Amino acid sequence: MAPPPLLIDICICTFRRDVLADALASVAKLDVPHRARLRVIVADNDVKPSARARVHTMAESFPHELLYIHAPARNISIARNACLEAGRGDFLAFIDDDETVTRPWLRHLLDVALATGADAVLGPVRAVYGPDAPGWMRHADSHSTFPVWVKGEIRTGYTCNVLLKASSPLVEGRRFVLSFGRSGGEDTDFFMRLHEAGGKIAYAPKAWVEEVVPENRARFSWLAKRRFRTGQTHGRLLADRSAAGQRLAHVGLASLKAGYCFAVASALCPFPTLRNPSILRGTMHVGVTAGLLGLREIHQYGRVSPAAEHGNAA
Numbered sequence: 001m002a003p004p005p006l007l008i009d010i011c012i013c014t015f016r017r018d019v020l021a022d023a024l025a026s027v028a029k030l031d032v033p034h035r036a037r038l039r040v041i042v043a044d045n046d047v048k049p050s051a052r053a054r055v056h057t058m059a060e061s062f063p064h065e066l067l068y069i070h071a072p073a074r075n076i077s078i079a080r081n082a083c084l085e086a087g088r089g090d091f092l093a094f095i096d097d098d099e100t101v102t103r104p105w106l107r108h109l110l111d112v113a114l115a116t117g118a119d120a121v122l123g124p125v126r127a128v129y130g131p132d133a134p135g136w137m138r139h140a141d142s143h144s145t146f147p148v149w150v151k152g153e154i155r156t157g158y159t160c161n162v163l164l165k166a167s168s169p170l171v172e173g174r175r176f177v178l179s180f181g182r183s184g185g186e187d188t189d190f191f192m193r194l195h196e197a198g199g200k201i202a203y204a205p206k207a208w209v210e211e212v213v214p215e216n217r218a219r220f221s222w223l224a225k226r227r228f229r230t231g232q233t234h235g236r237l238l239a240d241r242s243a244a245g246q247r248l249a250h251v252g253l254a255s256l257k258a259g260y261c262f263a264v265a266s267a268l269c270p271f272p273t274l275r276n277p278s279i280l281r282g283t284m285h286v287g288v289t290a291g292l293l294g295l296r297e298i299h300q301y302g303r304v305s306p307a308a309e310h311g312n313a314a
Contacts, residue, residue, distance in 0.1 A: 009088070014045065020051060089166055118201060123163075130212070156201075185229070238291070259282075
């Protein structure tokens with residue numbers, strides 16, 4: 001007898017974004033892996049079920065089962081956990097609501113997962129810039145996302161392009177921490193804890209998803225804020241895993257790294273293509289210092305600008 005098909009749940013958390021329709025449309029066109037069946041879960045993190053009507057309308061002609069979950073409110077960890085709890089597949093994939101997947105995306109993730117037996121497989125995110133994006137930003141590719149290797153292994157990850165092995169005892173029952181759900185970094189923490197527990201994180205370099213960079217994100221100020229927050233998360237996690245003396249040593253090292261980056265940026269002042277990435281890296285190390293010292297974290301999720309009341313979240 002032929003083995004039963006694999007069930008793969010594709011999870012998308014959303015908060016007041018019209019581009020969710022584009023994400024779902026790209027999933028509808030996916031090349032379905034051999035012997036696989038797909039189910040799509042949309043977790044709406046808004047206080048009101050603002051995405052329900054859109055999802056239900058698309059479900060009428062959607063080629064796969066499409067499940068809507070209302071998972072309030074304004075804390076991304078709540079929505080991510082709702083996806084984990086609703087998932088019943090052999091694998092769970094996560095993408096963001098402002099991304100579109102390439103047709104072979106899921107097939108490449110699954111091939112690596114089956115070949116390696118990894119608990120999680122990450123894929124790359126390609127930033128797509130508009131015509132008004134600064135040249136230095138395009139050259140540095142400042143918004144694309146790739147995994148980071150440390151001594152030949154991936155020690156943490158992200159949820160903007162990942163496939164989880166649901167049957168893994170290191171994945172089953174694991175949840176995103178709610179205290180990171182407003183500041184961001186909940187995925188960094190999730191995958192760091194997975195790795196520390198012995199989980200294997202692999203990489204599928206051909207499993208591309210794409211993210212259009214909106215005008216309000218194609219700015220140095222937005223990138224600086226995001227880099228600072230990323231550093232803060234790393235610093236906070238480092239502080240939780242270090243004794244008092246070690247924390248002071250980490251503060252000193254991060255401060256030295258920040259100073260070096262800013263000094264390099266000063267020397268490269270006439271060349272924005274080289275200067276700005278160095279400033280952003282220094283800003284990240286300043287964030288690490290802030291996280292180690294316990295400074296209050298910036299809230300990235302759940303904020304709504306006046307324009308976003310009828311469109312995108314801030």
